[in-house]
Amino acid sequence: MNSIKYIILLFIINFSLYSQKTTEEKTTLKDWYKKDLEQDKVLGISLNKFHSLKKGKTPKTKKVIVAVLDTQIELSHEDLKPAIWINKKEIPNNRIDDDKNGYIDDVNGWDFLGTQKGGYMVYENYEYVRIIREQGSKFQNIKRKDVQSSDLENYDEYQRALKSYEEKNKFYKNWRKSLVFDISVYKKVKDTW
Ligand SMILES: [Ca+2]
Numbered sequence: 001m002n003s004i005k006y007i008i009l010l011f012i013i014n015f016s017l018y019s020q021k022t023t024e025e026k027t028t029l030k031d032w033y034k035k036d037l038e039q040d041k042v043l044g045i046s047l048n049k050f051h052s053l054k055k056g057k058t059p060k061t062k063k064v065i066v067a068v069l070d071t072q073i074e075l076s077h078e079d080l081k082p083a084i085w086i087n088k089k090e091i092p093n094n095r096i097d098d099d100k101n102g103y104i105d106d107v108n109g110w111d112f113l114g115t116q117k118g119g120y121m122v123y124e125n126y127e128y129v130r131i132i133r134e135q136g137s138k139f140q141n142i143k144r145k146d147v148q149s150s151d152l153e154n155y156d157e158y159q160r161a162l163k164s165y166e167e168k169n170k171f172y173k174n175w176r177k178s179l180v181f182d183i184s185v186y187k188k189v190k191d192t193w
């Protein structure tokens with residue numbers, strides 16, 4: 001009888017430990033990105049550790065402005081909105097470059113690759129294509145010795161862009177061929193599903 005009690009007790013302990021571990025694992029998976037490698041053995045951004053360290057402390061460092069490049073952020077997000085940088089010299093939405101920095105209504109920075117209305121670009125060119133397009137009419141079929149010294153920097157940039165275009169175009173031509181092949185095969189196989 002005692003051995004049965006012992007087995008039941010072991011089962012309860014094991015079940016309890018298993019449940020606890022499962023709950024811990026679920027929590028770890030849910031907010032793993034907030035954790036710290038040293039403290040939690042999870043490769044997160046140490047946000048929890050940061051909050052525990054700064055609790056009750058006033059930062060002595062001066063204000064830091066972080067620039068975000070090459071990605072989009074939600075300006076109206078409740079956590080980000082109070083921290084978004086504002087260009088105080090620019091009056092928003094009056095279609096005038098009030099601070100005369102070359103950008104109209106750049107209240108929160110500038111979207112260099114977006115549409116004029118602030119939308120996303122679906123198709124974009126690589127920088128070397130833009131350079132060829134901009135400088136092509138001036139430097140196409142021109143030799144370096146015939147270029148004015150003030151234009152040499154742009155000419156060399158144009159030549160580098162041409163080289164990139166020739167190298168990368170080989171890849172993209174092959175890639176396009178495989179894409180055309182995939183599309184042709186897809187048409188044949190889709191009816192077999
Ligand atoms: Ca401006």
Ligand SMILES: [Ca+2]
Pocket residue numbers: 090091092093094095096097098104105106
């Ligand atoms: Ca303005």
